Amino acid sequence: MKTLGKIHHRKPLEIVSVASDCGRAGRLAALGFLPGRKVRVSRVAPLGDPISIEMEGQEISVRRAEANLIEVKEVK
């Protein structure tokens, strides 16, 4: 299983889980990073981090370290 912070393409993805129970995972969940949601890495900052993520018509950028709390799978 891949985590969102390790994605280096812009193909559509689906969130499988936000497994960690740290407070940061809770913050991401509040923004809507929840299992079943469709996401896509839309942009990468010039220095490689943070990354910008498209989800349900909104664009939110997070650092790769935090994106790694989110497990994703590719959608065919």
Added chain:
Amino acid sequence: MIAAAPARPVRIALLGNPNTGKSTLFNRLTGLRQHIANYPGITVEKKTGAMVLSGRQIELIDLPGTYSLAAASPDERVVMDALGGRFGHQAPDLIVCVVDATNIKRNMLLVSEAAELGIPMVIALNQWDAAKRNGLQINHELLADRLGVPVVPTVAKRGGGLEELKKAVGHALAEPRQIPRILWPEFIEESRDLVCNGLEQEDVTGPEALRMIFDTDSAFADKIGHKDKLPGLLKAAREVIRSHGMNPASAEAVLHYRHLEALLDGVIGGDGRVARTRNSVDALLLNRFWGTLIFFAVMYVVFQSLYAWAGPLMDLIDAGTSLVQGAVSPLLAGTPVIQSLVTDGIIAGVGGVLIFLPQILLLFLFIAVLEDTGYLARAAFLMDKLFGWCGLNGKSFVPLLSGYACAIPGVMAARTLEDPKARITTILMTPFMSCSARLPVYVLLIGAFVEPAYGPIVAGWALFVMHFVGAAVAMPLAWFMNRCILKIKAQPFILEMPDYRVPTFRNVFIRMWERGREFVIRAGTVILAFSVIIWALLYFPRSESVAKNARETFVAAQSATMPSVEVAAALANPDSELSLKLSHRIDGAYIEQSYLGRFGKAVQPVFDLAGFDWKITVGILSSFPAREVMIATMGIIYNLGADVDEGSDDLRSILAQEKWHDGPRAGQPVYSLPVVLGLMVFFALCMQCGATVAIVAKELNWGWAAGSFATMTALAWVAAVIIYQIGSRL
């Protein structure tokens, strides 16, 4: 209608996510009738404003923008405390929820959380125009039906829907209504009761208990204490949730979103794509090459405006100050103490406050424009990697860059950082940036010692390097602070990329006005007080005998080289060269005999380790209120008068000739290369700026201000001592 008018004003809170136009709406509703203060003990600003609605006084509270009520720090707890009427807050009578119409579902999470508190609500669907442009079809009447409260489409930026919103608020006050609360599954209620019953003697409400369970690092739990049993209770409660197959950290969001799916079903039509224009603009502005280039171009303009364009305005204020001094001074000539207090203490102090205004107003002009257009978020996205490692983030760039012109607007600009930990760190690092007031000292010392010895190329490089000494120390220090000192849990750096918008003149103007007024009122008073105190330390005790002795010594010395009749004749004319020299001598003698001068002599042994004599020490001490004073003080101490500047050849040559009169170094030059380098590094690191101390105290608190002052001064001293001790042995 409510029959009797209540004795106190009605309290209405504005609640919403960041970037919803909440503050714009606040500005629209209150105009300039705003009051900004700090919530006690934390660094979040409390914005309240007054408005009148059908004859009733209303106090409007602009709560900090937030995505949820989760709170890991006291700063974040403010929203929950304010809504719940906890810890000195008074609960509002009504909440106006500002919901971004382009992103209703996510915005409603916060509303759904707040609904738990049982306060009547009105929903403002803001940015209604943008939602339409993005192809969303929102059935706001259906939404109002579902929620059971008024739902008003608004365009705060242009004042659209404002009248309807006010009407709805009036109705809601007369007929308070709440939105349907979430029905928690039994196991959540079970976990909540577990905590509530376990803390029976403590008055913890159900929503507060749930906050502690859902928030892994709960600031509310930290606040109420009960270190003995609370952690055990929370662990057991979370275990209940886990045993039902849910992650306690995300359970709240999962359940609220499930609740919202049902409420919002059929309300939002259209595909809600990210606007196409925005995508193509982002493709350029966030491009690896062009984006970076444009970023530096924008920042260059911001920096130039502070560094250069503010100059004429500042000169104007300076000239104005001198004009007022010149006009007032003769009126008080009868009493020299009052004359000096008013001109050198008070008028100079007021001038010293106003002098910062051009830079503050210009910086906030740019920040308001950059923020309102949506570019500031892009800039932070581009730069974040540079700062992330030491606990700062992409939004630290503008404050730190501004610090290179002046720390005051830079520290104020740190308001743009939402994360309390990163904001504190940014504020404390900003004074390390080499502000323009340090430049004259570098120019004087490099011009007097480095350039004659090593040539203009080395001198140029020395000046360049000096600009990065502070930053080079600040970054590792920030890293250390984040690791070891700041006990706040780090929060994820979340940057929402807002749509590009055209800023409105009104909003930009209010931002500038707000910041300028706040600076003058809140920091200005402290800066003025500093100015008067330092004036007193440099003026008193001022015994007559000091001037008399200085005069006698001077006359005796002059009479040795020329006939004493000529000396007396020259001194009889107050405009003669000799009279001017004598008055400089007397000024020098007074400063030596002043309390600050005596203090300087007393603490000179401390600075002796860095090779500084008492004159340098007094110069340093007198520059604590404002480092640019150093040059003028040196002028007075070396009997050249206060009107010297960093280019003065007289001052440069006198420094170069200055020798130790006694002690182990008698006969050696005072300004050896290690002393000069140490002195420059001392200036680079030391917080010699009363205005910065005042602004840090106002933005954070006096504890942080004192800590920052002590740390910077200690670092500066240690660095100067190391440079001198190693340098003088090579």
